[in-house]
Amino acid sequence: MKETTQTMLSIPEKGRPWADLKAELEAAKKDDFKWREGRMALYFYYLNEEVTRVQQEAYCAYWTENAMGQRAFPSMRKLEGEVLQMGLSLHHAPDGAAATFTSGGSESIFLALKTARDWARETKGIERPNIVIPRTGHPTFDRAAQHLGIRVIRVPTTRNDFRADPDEMAKRIDGDTIMLLGSAPNYPFGVFDPVEAIAALAQARGLWMHVDACVGGFLAPFVRELGQEIPPFDFAVPGVTSISADLHKYGYAPKGASMMMLRDAALQRFQTFEFRDWERGAYASSTAQGTRAGGAVAAAWAVMNFLGRDGYVHWARVIMDTVDRLCAGIGAIPGLTVLEPHELCIFVYRSVDPALDIGAVAEAMGARGWFVGRQAEPPGIHMHLNPVHAETADMYLADLRDAVEEVRATRATAGEPAGRTY
Numbered sequence: 201m202k203e204t205t206q207t208m209l210s211i212p213e214k215g216r217p218w219a220d221l222k223a224e225l226e227a228a229k230k231d232d233f234k235w236r237e238g239r240m241a242l243y244f245y246y247l248n249e250e251v252t253r254v255q256q257e258a259y260c261a262y263w264t265e266n267a268m269g270q271r272a273f274p275s276m277r278k279l280e281g282e283v284l285q286m287g288l289s290l291h292h293a294p295d296g297a298a299a300t301f302t303s304g305g306s307e308s309i310f311l312a313l314k315t316a317r318d319w320a321r322e323t324k325g326i327e328r329p330n331i332v333i334p335r336t337g338h339p340t341f342d343r344a345a346q347h348l349g350i351r352v353i354r355v356p357t358t359r360n361d362f363r364a365d366p367d368e369m370a371k372r373i374d375g376d377t378i379m380l381l382g383s384a385p386n387y388p389f390g391v392f393d394p395v396e397a398i399a400a401l402a403q404a405r406g407l408w409m410h411v412d413a414c415v416g417g418f419l420a421p422f423v424r425e426l427g428q429e430i431p432p433f434d435f436a437v438p439g440v441t442s443i444s445a446d447l448h449k450y451g452y453a454p455k456g457a458s459m460m461m462l463r464d465a466a467l468q469r470f471q472t473f474e475f476r477d478w479e480r481g482a483y484a485s486s487t488a489q490g491t492r493a494g495g496a497v498a499a500a501w502a503v504m505n506f507l508g509r510d511g512y513v514h515w516a517r518v519i520m521d522t523v524d525r526l527c528a529g530i531g532a533i534p535g536l537t538v539l540e541p542h543e544l545c546i547f548v549y550r551s552v553d554p555a556l557d558i559g560a561v562a563e564a565m566g567a568r569g570w571f572v573g574r575q576a577e578p579p580g581i582h583m584h585l586n587p588v589h590a591e592t593a594d595m596y597l598a599d600l601r602d603a604v605e606e607v608r609a610t611r612a613t614a615g616e617p618a619g620r621t622y
């Protein structure tokens with residue numbers, strides 16, 4: 201075993217008063233970025249204090265109920281059922297569809313892959329499965345595939361618009377392929393894959409088609425209501441088998457909330473884990489969890505009912521107006537350009553001037569108190585907007601103009617982003 205010179209912390213001999221601990225927790229955050237202040241464009245989703253209070257109070261109302269134990273907590277079954285119904289109808293699910301409340305996008309995607317794998321094994325005898333996905337697909341597909349013994353074949357997107365290329369995907373399908381993917385939208389560039397074309401390909405080849413709408417699932421339908429063209433991406437598209445959509449992103453639920461939806465509830469038998477071979481009797485779970493946080497379900501239910509369609513449309517407008525305002529401002533700074541296309545809440549900008557190092561701009565923005573998401577390919581700055589950024593957009597643009605001037609004046613360079621860029 202590795203020697204350690206540090207004394208490992210033990211649970212304290214005696215407890216301490218909550219007032220002290222509370223103060224310590226608050227003080228512990230002092231160096232963390234203040235997401236409420238809109239100085240970061242990743243990792244969080246924030247509307248306002250009113251919605252935060254709804255999240256917190258609803259969560260606390262069910263803070264320790266176990267959503268797994270629905271025999272004991274029938275109210276959990278009702279609340280969860282209503283959340284799932286609202287999500288399914290938003291995604292044009294047909295009669296006979298089913299959905300599962302999960303802890304996040306990664307669990308939803310894990311369950312989609314697991315269900316597809318077991319379906320393909322039983323119905324087609326595929327023992328060494330692979331999935332064919334665009335290169336822009338979220339890394340969590342590879343993580344899930346690694347756990348599940350599935351090979352991932354990532355296919356380059358089209359050069360001009362960062363969209364999945366169905367012709368190239370078709371070339372990579374073989375006898376062991378079980379699933380195709382389209383993102384709605386993808387995370388690196390914020391563009392929608394051509395879901396209709398990929399789903400048609402999946403239907404023609406008898407494959408499972410998953411749509412990753414973790415980002416767009418609870419935003420794109422409302423942006424469409426604003427009149428913006430959003431390509432079809434949900435169960436309205438024939439051939440879409442499953443969809444992941446995150447409540448804890450633009451559903452504005454607190455963290456620990458997503459949905460995995462299936463066009464056909466009959467497929468759920470490939471998803472559900474059942475076990476009897478122990479003394480305690482039958483155990484069954486349709487998620488990757490056992491005990492599940494009841495608070496996450498109650499809070500998602502409360503926020504959906506609090507905002508209503510009107511609320512979601514209102515905040516979608518705020519986000520899209522802010523995207524327009526920021527993109528216009530960034531595009532007006534000599535040497536910077538916003539990558540096109542981008543279709544929702546995500547965009548990337550980069551330098552088109554060899555004398556202006558975008559990494560150095562990112563660092564100069566960091567020095568001005570902004571938490572910056574660095575894009576690796578092409579080198580750039582990745583923005584993932586929340587409603588709160590409407591309040592900070594002008595400040596961001598002023599600091600960006602200043603940062604660019606500083607980088608030009610000092611000829612600073614920063615090179616590749618160090619370590620994790622996400």
Ligand SMILES: Cc1ncc(COP(=O)(O)O)c(C=O)c1O
Pocket residue numbers: 303304305306307338340383385386387412414415446458
């Ligand atoms: C497109 C997409 N899919 C999946 C995920 C994974 O979701 P989570 O972080 O909730 O597990 C993300 C997270 O950002 C995402 O952007």
